[in-house]
Amino acid sequence: MKRILITGGAGFIGSHLSEKLLNDGNDIICLDNFFTGSKDNIRHLIGNNRFELVRHDIINEYLAEVDQIYNLACPASPIHYQYNPIKTIKTSVIGIINMLGLAKRCKARILQASTSEVYGDPQIHPQVETYWGNVNPIGIRSCYDEGKRCAETLMMDYHRQNNVDIRIARIFNTYGPRMALNDGRVVSNFIVQALKNEPITVYGTGSQTRAFCYVSDLVDALIKLMESNYDKPVNLGNPDEHTILEFAKLIIELTNSKSEIIFKELPSDDPTQREPNISIAKENLKWEPKIQIKEGLLKTIEYFDRIIHNK
Ligand SMILES: NC(=O)c1ccc[n+]([C@@H]2O[C@H](COP(=O)([O-])OP(=O)(O)OC[C@H]3O[C@@H](n4cnc5c(N)ncnc54)[C@H](O)[C@@H]3O)[C@@H](O)[C@H]2O)c1
Known part of the structure; x- marks a missing residue:
């Protein structure tokens, strides 16, 4: 049993992850500011004494004793992340600094929910992790894309400078129950x-x-990545x-x-x-979508x- 913090735990992917990790016997702190997430997504988990729901915004510091952190907090659909772009980039950048500080203090392993958007409008196909991307730094999607890129930079710098134990998941389009209605995806x-x-x-x-991955496959991949020894970015998606x-x-x-x-x-x-190239995930996590x-x-x-x- 581990104590696991899931930021964005009341969102689409976060709620499925919370449910799976709780069912696996772990203690879950589900942290969310309910911007795009909802209590309805995790209502069935409330009442379990290993599940704790905390209303909190990750641009503010949060203190807890945990073994693992899954950092999923960030609006993911263009309609939502463009609603307040400054807040979006603050969530990615200040949010990850707060979570990396927490990981450093309590020696927790931290997984960042990064995105295929770090590749921008890719010039190579399918995308491999070694590709640096083709991202517009000043466009209307930049608050999300560049925020996520900067979060990856911070993950690597905390790893190199402070030995923080990191995992980076580059998530490609995922779908399934509990996606928000009318969010434009x-x-x-x-x-x-x-x-x-x-x-x-x-x-x-x-x-x-586009290539879409069903949410249960993605959740399995996130957990496998967290439990693996692989500390470089990994594409997770369905090719x-x-x-x-x-x-x-x-x-x-x-x-x-x-x-x-x-x-x-x-x-x-x-x-x-x-379209993701998932060779690294196949080889290192022994994972592929089912x-x-x-x-x-x-x-x-x-x-x-x-x-x-x-x-
Ligand atoms: N769904 C996808 O296809 C996809 C693809 C690539 C990456 N991702 C990443 O995965 C993560 C989860 O995505 P999702 O599809 O579940 O989106 P979502 O919008 O359903 O979930 C995000 C959650 O984070 C919460 N949140 C947002 N800002 C916050 C803040 N400042 N403090 C605390 N909580 C905050 C929201 O309320 C919501 O519950 C995101 O980081 C997203 O960028 C998702």
Whole structure:
């Protein structure tokens, strides 16, 4: 049994991680400022005496005795991280400094939820961890991308300078139940529109590609990385790549929807291709995703159907 702090623990990925680590017998401190997370996501865990919920913002210092820290606190969808870009970058940069300080003091191992956005609009495909990226430092996505890049820098510097035990997960698009409704992410957008028989909005021509990982696979990978000896960045995601248009058509089919597909202008700095090379994770974590896209989408559709129709 370990004492584990999960920042952003009431969010989409954080709530699944909290649940898994709690079920594995650990003591969990779930810390969240509820900006995009919600008590509904972790309501079923409240009442367990190994689960503690703390309302806190990681841009302020937090003190606790813990063995491990998973730092997930940060809005992840463009609508949310662009709502207050200065706050977003503070969360990534000041937040990780606070968490690294805590890790240093109590000699805890710390895992940072980094992102494929550190590669920006990548010029090599699929992306490998040694690629340094192609990121616009002054665009509307920069508060997120550059914040996450700076957080990786801080992780490496605390490691080199203070011997802090670090793990860096570069997470690629992940989907599943408890994604926020209407947060503009492709999967949740398409499913909600399809379930309501509303037009499905595809930005650009829909030929841009994405590869989506189901949340239970991602949570397994995060835990394997935390427990491994691998202290350099690792891509975590599902390499099964599809065009956005293919996703739209598949979701229409799986929901039996009457929705039509409409096309809108592509937002600026939207990457054209995104697919992880996961060789490092396969070799060092003995991990690869197990859930096929149809199976994951059906579970996600069932969740949104319940939420939308109050079932
Ligand atoms: N979902 C993805 O596809 C994806 C991809 C790459 C990286 N990530 C990273 O994984 C992490 C979790 O993402 P998610 O999809 O679960 O998003 P999410 O928005 O559902 O979760 C983020 C959580 O952090 C909380 N939070 C935000 N700012 C905070 C602050 N200053 N102090 C305390 N709590 C704060 C939110 O309330 C929320 O509960 C994020 O760091 C995100 O950048 C996610």
